[in-house]
Amino acid sequence: MATKILMPALSPTMEEGTLAKWLKKEGDTVSSGDILAEIETDKATMEFEAVDEGVLGKILVAEGTSGVKVNDPIAVMLEEGEDASAADEAEAPATADDAGDAQEAEKAPAKAKSSDEGDDVPRPDTSPDWPEGTPMKTQTVREALRDAMAEEMRRDDSVFLMGEEVAEYQGAYKISQGLLDEFGDKRVIDTPITEHGFAGLGVGAAFGGLRPIVEFMTFNFAMQAMDQIVNSAAKTLYMSGGQMGAPMVFRGPNGAAARVGAQHSQDYGAWYASVPGLKVVQPYSAADAKGLLKSAIRDPNPVIFLENEILYGRSFDVPDLEDFTIPFGKAKIWREGSDVTIVSWGIGMSHALEAADKLAEDGIEAEVIDLRTLRPIDYDTVLASVRKTNRVVTVEEGFPVASLGNHLSSVIMERAFDYLDAPVINVTGKDVPMPYAANLEKLALVTFEDVVEAVKKVTYR
Amino acid sequence: MAARKGSASSTKAGANVSADELKQYYHDMLLIRRFEEKAGQLYGMGLIGGFCHLYIGQEAVVVGLEAAAKEGDKRVTSYRDHGHMLACGMDPKGVMAELTGREDGYSKGKGGSMHMFSKEKHFYGGHGIVAAQVPIGAGLAFSDKYKGNDNVTFAYFGDGAANQGQVAETYNMAQLWDLPVVFVIENNQYAMGTSVQRATKSPDFYERGLSYGIAGEAVDGMDVLAVKEAGEKAVAHCRSGKGPYILEIKTYRYRGHSMSDPAKYRTREEVQKMRDERDAIEHVRQLLLTGKHATEDDLKAIDKEIKSIVNEAAEFSKESPEPSLDELYTDIYADAAPQNA
Ligand SMILES: Cc1ncc(C[n+]2csc(CCOP(=O)(O)OP(=O)(O)O)c2C)c(N)n1
Ligand SMILES: [Mg+2]
Numbered sequence: 001m002a003t004k005i006l007m008p009a010l011s012p013t014m015e016e017g018t019l020a021k022w023l024k025k026e027g028d029t030v031s032s033g034d035i036l037a038e039i040e041t042d043k044a045t046m047e048f049e050a051v052d053e054g055v056l057g058k059i060l061v062a063e064g065t066s067g068v069k070v071n072d073p074i075a076v077m078l079e080e081g082e083d084a085s086a087a088d089e090a091e092a093p094a095t096a097d098d099a100g101d102a103q104e105a106e107k108a109p110a111k112a113k114s115s116d117e118g119d120d121v122p123r124p125d126t127s128p129d130w131p132e133g134t135p136m137k138t139q140t141v142r143e144a145l146r147d148a149m150a151e152e153m154r155r156d157d158s159v160f161l162m163g164e165e166v167a168e169y170q171g172a173y174k175i176s177q178g179l180l181d182e183f184g185d186k187r188v189i190d191t192p193i194t195e196h197g198f199a200g201l202g203v204g205a206a207f208g209g210l211r212p213i214v215e216f217m218t219f220n221f222a223m224q225a226m227d228q229i230v231n232s233a234a235k236t237l238y239m240s241g242g243q244m245g246a247p248m249v250f251r252g253p254n255g256a257a258a259r260v261g262a263q264h265s266q267d268y269g270a271w272y273a274s275v276p277g278l279k280v281v282q283p284y285s286a287a288d289a290k291g292l293l294k295s296a297i298r299d300p301n302p303v304i305f306l307e308n309e310i311l312y313g314r315s316f317d318v319p320d321l322e323d324f325t326i327p328f329g330k331a332k333i334w335r336e337g338s339d340v341t342i343v344s345w346g347i348g349m350s351h352a353l354e355a356a357d358k359l360a361e362d363g364i365e366a367e368v369i370d371l372r373t374l375r376p377i378d379y380d381t382v383l384a385s386v387r388k389t390n391r392v393v394t395v396e397e398g399f400p401v402a403s404l405g406n407h408l409s410s411v412i413m414e415r416a417f418d419y420l421d422a423p424v425i426n427v428t429g430k431d432v433p434m435p436y437a438a439n440l441e442k443l444a445l446v447t448f449e450d451v452v453e454a455v456k457k458v459t460y461r
Numbered sequence: 462m463a464a465r466k467g468s469a470s471s472t473k474a475g476a477n478v479s480a481d482e483l484k485q486y487y488h489d490m491l492l493i494r495r496f497e498e499k500a501g502q503l504y505g506m507g508l509i510g511g512f513c514h515l516y517i518g519q520e521a522v523v524v525g526l527e528a529a530a531k532e533g534d535k536r537v538t539s540y541r542d543h544g545h546m547l548a549c550g551m552d553p554k555g556v557m558a559e560l561t562g563r564e565d566g567y568s569k570g571k572g573g574s575m576h577m578f579s580k581e582k583h584f585y586g587g588h589g590i591v592a593a594q595v596p597i598g599a600g601l602a603f604s605d606k607y608k609g610n611d612n613v614t615f616a617y618f619g620d621g622a623a624n625q626g627q628v629a630e631t632y633n634m635a636q637l638w639d640l641p642v643v644f645v646i647e648n649n650q651y652a653m654g655t656s657v658q659r660a661t662k663s664p665d666f667y668e669r670g671l672s673y674g675i676a677g678e679a680v681d682g683m684d685v686l687a688v689k690e691a692g693e694k695a696v697a698h699c700r701s702g703k704g705p706y707i708l709e710i711k712t713y714r715y716r717g718h719s720m721s722d723p724a725k726y727r728t729r730e731e732v733q734k735m736r737d738e739r740d741a742i743e744h745v746r747q748l749l750l751t752g753k754h755a756t757e758d759d760l761k762a763i764d765k766e767i768k769s770i771v772n773e774a775a776e777f778s779k780e781s782p783e784p785s786l787d788e789l790y791t792d793i794y795a796d797a798a799p800q801n802a
Contacts, residue, residue, distance in 0.1 A: 008505035011721030012512060033736075035729075044723040051502055070507050169654035169726065192624040192660040193591050193652055221590065224625075259510030259562070261573045263589035432789055436573030437562035438510065439783045 002057055002082060004073040010039060010046045012258045013310060017041045018066040019074060024056045030077070037063070037074070042313040043174050054079050120415055122383035125330050129291065129319075136317040144286035144318055145175050145251075145307065148293035149213060151323065153183055156211060159297055160187040162198060163215030163252070172217045173253060173312055199225030199250070203232045203302075206246040211297060216252035219306065220264050225250075233302035234277030249296045251305035253312070254282070255347060255397050256434060256445060265434035267398035269346065272304040273374040274402075279328055280374040282306040284349035286316035288372055291326030298325070308347045329376035333385075337365035340455050341385040343408060344395035345371040348446065351427075352395045355451035364459060374404060382408065383416050390421040391458040395451055400428040422458040427451050478686060480754035486528065486685045487745045487755075488763050490520035493544040494742060495771045496553055497716075500543065500560055500574075503775060504720050509560045512589075513574045516544035518715035521741035522647055523548035525688025526615055526708075529696050533610065535601045537585040537594045538617035540575035541647075541714075545617065549582045553774040563781035570784040571792070591652075592618055592625035595644070599635045602642035602705075613699045617645045621652020623666050632705070636673045639704035643695045644670070646707070647682070649714040654726040667709035677707030683739040713739070 007017065018040040024030055031053045039048050057078035061068055068074065139147075153159045160183075165172045167180040167190040180188040191198040195216065202212040216222040222229065229250060237245030255267040272280045279301050283289040289307070296303040334349070335356050344352040349370050356366040367385050371377060386392055392412055394405035405426030412424055430444045497515040504513050516523075519541075527548045530536075538545045546556050551567065559566025559577050567577045577587040585601060588594040598616025605612040622628065623646050635642055646666045650657055657664050667677035676698070680691040688710060695706040713735045717724045749755040 006506060009507050009510075009720075010505075012510060014721075041721070043721065046721070046723045051498065165654050168659075172653070190655060190659060192655070193621045194624050194626060196626050224590070257511075259573065260512055261576055261589065262571075263576065264512070430789065432793055435571045435784075435789060436511065436559075436568075436576070437570035437784050437788075439786065440562075440571065440789050443786060443789050 001079065003052070003054075003077050005036070005050075005075040005077055007061075007068045007070050007072045007074050008039070008048055009070045010041050010048075011043055012260055013313075014041045014070060016067050016069045019061050019063055019068050020045060022059060022063045026056055026059055028056045030054055030056055050077075052077065055082070057082070120383075122380035122387070124378070124381040124384045129287070129326055129330075129332070130321060130324050135320040137320045138315050139286045139290075139318040140313055140315050141283075141286045141289050141307070142173070142175055142312040144290035144316075145293055146177055146179065148290045149176070149297070150179060150182065152294055152297040153179070153187060155323075156297075157187075158209065159211040159213065160189065160205075161213045161215060162189040162191055162202060164191055164193055164217045166190060166215050171215075173309060175307075175312070176215070195221050195224040196228060200228040200232060202248055202250075203228055203236075203246045206233070206248040206302075207236070207244055212248040213297065214248065214250045216250065218264060218309075219252055219254040219268050220266055222250065222252070222268070229272075229278070229302070229304070230275055234275050237301070238277060245300065246302045247300045249293070249299075249303045249305055251293070251296075252307060253309040254306035255308050256429075256441075257309040259436060259438065259441060260434075261436045262433035267306075267346075267396065267429065269306055269374055269396060270398050270402060270404045270407075272306075273404055273407075275375075277302065278375060279303045280306070281328065281372065282346040282374055283372060284311065284346055284370050286314070287318045288326060288332070288370070290318055291324055292328070292372060294323075295325045295328060299328070306346060311347055311350075326372070328373045329378050330372070331378035331381040332370045332372055333367065333381065334370055335366065335368040337367040338389055339365045340391040340393060340459055341367045341369060341382070341389045342393050342395060342451065342455070343369045343371060343382055345374065346397070348395040348397055351446055351448045351451050354448035355395075355455065358448065358452050359455055362461070364455060364461065366455060377408075379411060379415070383412070386412055386416045387419045390419055391455075392420075392424045393427060393451060393454045393458060394424065395427045395446060397429050397446055400426065400431050403428050422460070425454040425458055427454050478689075480749075480752075482528070483745060483749055483752075483754055484759070484763070486521075486524050487742065487749060487760070488767065489524045489527075489548060490685065490742045490745065491763065492553070492767050492770065493517075493520045493523070493547050495767050496547060496557070496774065497543060499771050499775050500557070501716070501720070503557075503561065503778070508779065509574065510562065511573055511575075512540065512719045512721075513560065514541040514719050515714075515716045516541055518735070518741075519647060519649060519682065519712045520544060521685040521688055521744075522645070522682045522710050522712050523617075525682075525685040526643075526645065526692040528685075528689040529692030530613070530615070533583065533612040534696075535583040535585060535598075535605070535612060535614040536617065537598045537601060537614065538587065539591065539594060539619060539622065540587065540589050541619070542575070542577060542587040546577060546579070546582075546584055546587075549579075549584050551579050551582050551584060553770055554777040557774040557778035558781045561778040561781070562783065563778060564784045565777070565781040569788055569792075571788065592622040592627050594618060595622065595625070595628050596631045596634075598644070599631045599640050599642050599705075602635070602640040602699075603638065606638070606640055611700045612641065613696050614642045615645055616642055617647055619652060620646060620648040620650065620657050620666065621655065621660060623669070624660055629669075632670050632673045632675055635705040636670070636675050639702060641699035641702075642705045643692070643699060644675075644677075644705060644707045646709045647712055648709055649712045651714070651718070651726065653718045653722070654724075656726065665709070667707050670705070670707045675705050675707055677709060679709045679711060682710035682712030683741045683744060685741060685745055
C-alpha cells in the first residue's frame, strides 16, 4: 500500500517549514534511517529520516518550497514491488502558500501632554527612541539580539558570552549564531551544564572587571543559579558600600514556549522585578530587544534580560543605525486611546495589541503601553495615561499571586486613586503549574479574549 | 567506548542466564526501540508536542539493570524516560497516551513526555531539570533505609548531568549516610551538542565518587549481560548496607538529543558505525541464534508481538480523550486547600 509522507514537526514551535532539499529522488529505494530531505525550521536546518523502508514513489512538494504546513503530504512511499501508479492515487499535493513572517509595524512613540501642576504630576519622557526619518530594516527578534551582542562585543573587548551550547552549537535557540566565528572561543564560551557554577563564575568575572553576558538556555534553569543572581550579583554593591558590583547581563528565553510542560514554562518577570539591585528587561519588539540589550550590556549593574521563544521568530522594523540604544525606565505607547489603558510587556504585548484591535471594532479605544523594563518601571507614562482614560487593565503571562500587575495596581491606587472609574484588573496566566495537554495548556495561558473581557468589565460594557 | 567486559562469545549467555531470560531481554529492548520509533512518528504528525527525547540505542542499560532489581526497588531518571518506564513494567498504552497528552496517560495528560510517574511500579519520574533527580534518588534511598527495608534505588542521569553541582553534594551525603542508591551514569557521550571531552577533563565518571569513598565501575552498555552483571554487584553492595555505588554505563544515543536537534556535532558515519557494530539488540539476537536458544522464526514471532503492542498503544493514545477542562485546577494541592487566586 502506498503511504503518504507528511511534513514533520521538528521543533516544539514549528508550524510550517521550508523543504530545502530532497536527498532522494523518485524511484529511489529507501531504508529506514536514510535521510530523505533537509527541512528548514525557524531555528535550524534538520535532516528528515525515513521511518519505513520502501521506494520513493512520488515527490509532492518540490525542493525550495517554503511555508509547507506540518502534516501536509510531501511525498508518497511505495512498498517494494508496488507500481508507481499507486502513487498517483494518493491525494493531490499541498501547494505551498508563502506565509512570510508576520510583520508588525512599529509606530513612533506618541507624545503625551503633562500640563497639570501639582505634587505628583506624572511627567512622561515623550522623546522619540530614534530620530524622525531614520531608515528602517526588517529583522527578527533573534537577529536583533545577535546583532546587539555582536556590536557590543566589537565595541568593548571585556564583553564575553558564556552558557550552554552558545558557541559550537550556535545557541540552543540560535541567538548566538556566528558569534564564535567572529569572536573566537576566548569570548564565546561553551559551559558544562552547571548553572549555579557558571552564573557564580560570571559574577566573579564581573567583580574582576569583565562584562559577562551569561546565557541561560531558558530561565527555568536559572532557578539553579538563583542564589548567585540574587545573593551575589544583586546585593554586593550594597554590601560593599559601593566598592564593587557585578556589571553583567543574565539573558535567555523566559515563559511558555509550546507544550513543554510545567518545568519549562514559567514567566519569572515578577520574581526578578522584586529584587533591589537587579534591573529587569522584558522586551517585545525586535527594535526594543536590540536597543535594550545594548543598554543592558553597557549598564553598570546586573541586568536580567527576559526573552521569549515564541517572539524569537517574529519580524519587526528595526532602525538601520550604526549604534542606537534604548534607555531603561522608558515605556513605549504603541497605540493611543482614550477609553482604557492596557499595560503590558514582553509576549503579553501581542495579546494586548490584538485585544486593542478587537476592541476598536466595538468602538472602544484602548491606549496600549509597553513597559519594556520591569525595573525600573516608567510609572509616569502609566499614570499620565490613567489620568486620561480612568481605567486600567494589566496583562502578563506569569502567575496571578504577587504578580507585577498587583504591584502596578497598588501604585495606581496610591497615586491616581481619584482618577480611577473602575478597579484595576490584572490579566495573568492561571494559578496552576503549566499543564502539558494541548487543551489545558490553552486554558492556562493568557489570551487576547481574556484582555477583551477585562476591558469590557472596567468600561462597564 | 570502553572495551566490552566480555566479548560476544565469552558472555555468560549459557552460564548464568537462561535462554528464556535472554529472550525476555531481547523482547524488552525491542519493545523500547519500536515504541520510541512510533513516538517519533507521532511527534512528526503533531500528535506529540513539546520536547520528546528518544532512548533509541540505550535500551540495554535499563533492561540490564531491571534484570538486577527486585520488587520494591525504586527508580528515578531524567526527561529521557520512556525506556525506563517500559522496562519497569509500566503499560505502553498509558505511556503513549501521556505523550499525546490524553486523559488515560500516566499523569492524566498533565505531565507529558518529560514528567511521568507510577507509584505502583516505583517509578519516581521523569524530571525536566538536568540532575534534579540525583538528590531525589538519594532521598528515596534515605526513605528505605529509614524504614529499615532492603530496597535499593536506581538514580539514572546523563554524562552532562554528572557535571552539575548537586551531584557532588549528593555523593557526599549518600556515602556519609550509607544510602542504598545506585548512581547510574548513562554516558551516551553527548549532552545535547556537547561531547564529554568538551565538558570535562575528568571523563571517567565512575571514578568521581572515589574521593567520597564511593566505589564505581565502567560498564559496556551495549552488552545487556554485562550491564546485568554489574547491576547485580552494585545492588548486592547496596542491599548489604554498604552504602551507594556508581555505575558508569557507556552507551550511545542514535537519534538527536530531542526531536528538534539538527545534530551537527557528530557525523552520520559515527552514528552508523555504532549502529552497525555495537547495536545492543543485534548483539542479543546473535547470542540467541548462535547459541541456538531461538530460531529466526521465534524471533520473528517476538517482532510481530511487539509490533502489535506498539500499534495498540499508538491507537489507544490517539483515541483516549483530552483531559476534562476541570483538570486544570486539580492536583495542585494534596488536600482541598483553597487556591490563592
Ligand atoms: C538545569 C538544566 N539546564 C539545562 C537544561 C537543558 N538541557 C536539557 S537536556 C540537556 C543535556 C543533558 O545531557 P545528559 O545529562 O548527557 O543527558 P542525555 O540527554 O544525554 O540523556 C540540557 C542542556 C535543563 N533541562 N536543565
Ligand atoms: Mg548524555
